[in-house]
Amino acid sequence: MxxxxxxxxxxxxxxxxxxxxxxxxxxxxxxxxxxxxxxxxxxxxxxxxxxxxxxxxxxxxxxxxxxxxxxxxxxxxxxxxxxxxxxxxxxxxxxxxxxxxxxxxxxxxxxxxxxxxxxxxxxxxxxxxxxxxxxxxxxxxxxxLVVIYVIAWSTYRTSKRAVSPVIWLAGQVQRWDPKHPEASALRPENLPVDVEGETLVLASSLHDFASRIESFVERERDFTRDASHELRTPLTVIRVAGDMMESDENLSPLSRRALKRIQGAGRDMEALIEAFLILAREGDTGLPDDDFAVSSVVEEEVEKARVLVATKPVELRLVKEDDFHLHAPARVLSVLLSNLLRNACHYTDEGSVTVYLRRGSIAVADTGVGMTPDELARVFEPFYRGGDRKKDGQGIGLSIVQRLSQRYGWPVRLESEARKGTVATISFPLLPPMA
Known part of the structure; x- marks a missing residue:
């Protein structure tokens, strides 16, 4: 202020x-x-x-x-x-x-x-x-000169009184919490008597604007709370039912293939919902910040991704050259890395998908279809699908990756060559060594 x-x-x-x-x-x-x-x-x-x-x-x-x-x-x-x-x-x-x-x-x-x-x-x-x-x-x-100085001082005092309402209004707005703007101070009955003219119009507009922001924030908070519960519940039912059906030895090969597609779509939907709920929150994700070893998250996501290549001649491996710690929501890194792994496994029909864990970076390299320079330039656009467009997919995985990386300051770099594969690298600011 x-x-x-x-x-x-x-x-x-x-x-x-x-x-x-x-x-x-x-x-x-x-x-x-x-x-x-x-x-x-x-x-x-x-x-x-x-x-x-x-x-x-x-x-x-x-x-x-x-x-x-x-x-x-x-x-x-x-x-x-x-x-x-x-x-x-x-x-x-x-x-x-x-x-x-x-x-x-x-x-x-x-x-x-x-x-x-x-x-x-x-x-x-x-x-x-x-x-x-x-x-x-x-x-x-x-x-x-004396006359000039007297006139200048008088004019300054007059100008200062004229802009005082604007300064008061700026002070009120500066004290606002962006998540909880206090619009009550700008109600007409709470304004100082010298707030008039254009300043009064501005104060009234800001009061209306802040009131709308409050309603939007409350609506966003309600949506993320309800969506977190209501969207996960049916997916949990689908996943449990799929696991029970998978244990049935009498399933025909055709039914088992259909079940695999259902289970894969369920996993994709769970990851998308998790990513959307994180991105839907303004600034704060609502997830706790932790000091965690990156290797623990990488190992977990690699194991989860093995089911994506279980039916293909693709080797999924983790090369841990070094380890480091982050202070951030571990779930955000899980969502970001799972999207990169899912994308790599989805577009690799044979060969390998390798995750390299190095000091300050994670790289996901595949031997899949790769991308041309034109496709690589548009790869982060929502709903754009490079490579083999005949494959299933929503085309928003890399868009989610970019938005999460920008929010947390973890830049993502893609290198790709058509029919030779793609390498996605996430870079992190390093924390000092833990005592």
Whole structure:
């Protein structure tokens, strides 16, 4: 909740800070530009006009005095006259505008020569320029920045109050348990008084949505509970009846073959029901996590699969190169491995089906019909059947394998070549060795 609550507020705060900083930067640039204009345009123009005015006065009065005020000082060097009376810092200056350094007095200087060869030097004090720049630049800038910051802070407070209902709503939703969303907090009578407009519509929609989720979760829970009991009961009856019929020595060969098909279909149906019930549960399978040796599950599933190849010239064997432990529902691994074994046995009419148990992986290799590259690319699609399509099957075994492997993080890799067989490998994250 803290992340959701601070995230939106922080973004708004950062947005206003950046906005105020950008406006401040633009204002500073504006004042700096104004200062440059003041120094290099207005003052230069004033000096130019002052020089023009002096030349006019000198033309009408040969004894006209050069400007000498608090801010401006003038010097005149007659044509061919000596520069002895001229300050040393001005002597090397050519005609035009010049800016003296602070060490030289920091003045702006205009040097002009009239048509008679007289040289006029006009100096404007830099201190006065800086003072003008301060009073006509920095002071208004400070006032403008204060106004900007006050407006930005007021706008931020207003925006914060405007988004507070959204932040409250995000906090309520973040506290929800996905399996048991508490929609009661979003009932109209429980909403804060400041929740209105679009936020009210959103809260109402979320309340309706959460109520529907609750009903869906309850329906899923009822279905898996009822299906677990109701679907297994008739299959148990069929399996027991089949075992009793199998013990009858008077069965004809035709009846015994039919009985084998019934028993095989029953086993397939039991495995499918088990897989569907696991996949039907959202997230939690309802099965306990155990620390178990993988070899115990593999050995059990290999023994169960022997009946699938009992009537075919196929050797089913287990090669245990290493063993390791998992922390997961053992039943999930049983369902996953049984589907791979059933698929391998189903599509292998002669040769072998070999299960390799290695450190961190289980591989099921067969010498069956195999698959082409095009079939291999589609093998995980539901109801798609590669290889020999004349064989019985639902085409969903490998789809179930993929969905279970994705849920538990056990990636499955298939390698196959037409008429040479298939290798399915399950990889597992390893637990540290048990004490």
């Amino acid at each position: 803290a992340t959701a609550r601070s995230g939106l507020r922080r973004k708004i705060w950062v947005a206003f800070i950046l906005q105020a900083a950008a406006i401040s930067f633009a204002a500073v640039l504006g004042v700096y530009g104004a200062s440059a204009v003041l120094k290099h345009v207005l003052i230069q123009r004033a000096l130019q006009e002052e020089a023009t005015h002096y030349w006019q006065r000198l033309a009408s009065d040969a004894q006209a005095q050069v400007p000498d005020t608090y801010n401006m000082t003038g010097f005149l060097v007659p044509a061919g006259g000596s520069q002895a009376a001229l300050p040393e810092k001005l002597r090397p200056l050519d005609v035009g505008f010049h800016a003296l350094s602070r060490a030289e007095g920091g003045s702006l200087v205009l040097v002009e020569r009239d048509r008679n060869g007289h040289m006029l030097y006009l100096l404007f004090k830099q201190e006065q320029v800086d003072s003008l720049a301060f009073w006509f630049g920095v002071t208004p800038l400070a006032i403008v």
